[in-house]
Amino acid sequence: MLPSSRMPKFVAFLLVVAASLDDASAVDSKYSLETKYMKVPLDHFKWYAEEKSFNLRYLVDAKHHVQGGPIFVFTGDKGDINIYAQNTGFMFDIAPMFKALLVFIEHRYYGQSLPFGNDTFSNPQNMIYLTTTQALADFAFVIDQLKREFFENVVQYDTYPIVAFGSSYGGMLAAWLRMKYPYTVLGAISSSAPMFYFPGLSSCATFYEKVTKVFERYGRDQCIKTIKLGWDVIINLTKNKLGMDFVSSNWKLCSKISTTDDVEKLLEWLSDIYVNLALSNYHYPTDFYSPLPAYPVKVFCDKLTTSYFNDTKGLIEHFGYAIEMYTNYTGRTACNDINSKYHDITEFAFGYQMCTELIMPKCSTDADMFITAPWDFDKFAKKCYKKYGTSSSRPDWGMLIYGGKNLKYFSNIVFSNGEMDPYSCCGVSANVTSSVMAFDIIDAPHHVDLRNADMSDNNYIQSARQFHILALRKWLKLE
Missing domain, CATH: 3.40.50.1820 (Alpha/Beta hydrolase fold, catalytic domain)
Structure with missing residues (x-):
């Protein structure tokens, strides 16, 4: 410990x-x-x-x-x-x-x-x-x-x-x-x-594939292509201070991104937005995850793809415009805090559970709209130990006690x-x-x-x- x-x-x-x-x-x-x-x-x-x-x-x-x-x-x-x-x-x-x-x-x-x-x-x-x-x-x-x-x-x-x-x-x-x-x-x-949703019972790729299907169903193919394109654009643009400052300003971030760790948090924050949009894609306005309109995935994708952009900065501006629908639908949010989940008690507590009993593998492939990344259990376990001082050495525990x-x-x-x-x-x-x-x-x-x-x-x-x-x-x- x-x-x-x-x-x-x-x-x-x-x-x-x-x-x-x-x-x-x-x-x-x-x-x-x-x-x-x-x-x-x-x-x-x-x-x-x-x-x-x-x-x-x-x-x-x-x-x-x-x-x-x-x-x-x-x-x-x-x-x-x-x-x-x-x-x-x-x-x-x-x-x-x-x-x-x-x-x-x-x-x-x-x-x-x-x-x-x-x-x-x-x-x-x-x-x-x-x-x-x-x-x-x-x-x-x-x-x-x-x-x-x-x-x-x-x-x-x-x-x-x-x-x-x-x-x-x-x-x-x-x-x-x-x-x-x-x-x-x-x-x-x-x-x-x-x-x-435990190791060995489901493919690690299936969750992000399902999120992608929601965007395909309500946002059409162009939205998926733009989101997929956006990852490389964001990563390349934020390799220097000028690009970091541009993204920070355009996306109204509460604190400027200035390190590679900040960029990693930014990418994770954006992934979470896509997931939460898919989870809250109700046919009427709700405020479960965040105050949102009916069919928020469609609204997000319409904002992202209904007008043209000519260059990298134009694409970033489009993303900033679309993201505002999720982060500031009520118009009351002064800025976007990409560190909010790291400061949230609920996220901290459930993160502990996901590091112990509820290990739910996630990976991304070229078939979905997220950054392609394999499931690396060793890397995951090291993060858990660093954050909570806990061992993730029993990934099959959930199946053992509940029967799979x-x-x-x-x-x-x-x-x-x-x-x-x-x-x-x-x-x-x-x-x-x-x-x-x-x-x-x-x-x-x-x-x-x-x-x-x-x-x-x-x-x-x-x-x-x-x-x-x-x-x-x-x-x-x-x-």
Whole structure:
């Protein structure tokens, strides 16, 4: 382990700032929920003379709940639970139909569920409890308490009307909760979950290929060619100070790029924008990743390709104009901070998870629109050690504890994937058994089926939601 002095010094400062923010100001609230906290063990798998615990946050909506009605539990993802609650409208849409209690449980180490408060990320030793196994145990612990609170005759039940919901990484957790604690939830709705995104289960190239397909579908061929051309132009232009200054000024960067490390961060920042555009390419305006218009990939590509450029600087100007749509759609952003992800607590925490349990290989080839680069596990492991002081020596750990593609031994899980969702690259796309089922949503983006119903939803999205409702009725024995 690295000593605490080697950890990023901005972490503790950001935690103090984050703790002082009011949740309501950080998240636009479409749905009103009650905030609660529950003390959970810091380590579910060890016994202490004096048990160590911390407050885990969860949100509750009981407006439509009646005694004996089901509990729908959302397994928290990598971020503030308020954000996911406000973007999981499907659960609110169906709560009246099922007379359900809605509970959104925050994932440890995210939002306000910080085991060591402002010191959570200041010492490598404090981060060893950030694991999927501990998070799943948190969910099971909270659900057990909910059973005692909302179902009176606990000893008379062998199953409870409780179902897990989750999307993306949270969708993996919802499925794993059903797999690891089958007596805790009757079933799981797992949307856009990259269950097979582990070494040896999926090609490292498939994620960027999927992102490229989204741009091909909505941005047409010229957009792909321009983006691909842009990498060499940016790299060549930023080899000297004059070029760095031009890019910094034209793209309104908060700090001028001046080193090769800065250029590398710039390229990574641009790649992240393309990925986030593809992930948030909804058919209506959203603010999940960033405030964006409907079909942001199309809007971005239109801005990039609808007028001509005569030289290298003209191309850079076109990119700057298009990038503004993502970074400053509301017109409130003064400058673009390419270091923002390095200063973000959520990114820091999930980066740790991706260095330990959730190793998800990414590589790029000539077949996609990104910089061609192979997957280099040794290089990846060295970066992880430098940043977190952690070993990545067990890349197969996720498959070992969750079974990889061996899903036939489980039951009552629905996996849904949007055809235009990059994470569908590594999702469950075909029925495994009669009770471990898949629903592929044609022409649909990332976890759109768990968002609220919208007038512009296509028939495929509506059908996916009906599929979920039928599964819920079956599991809850309401047929």
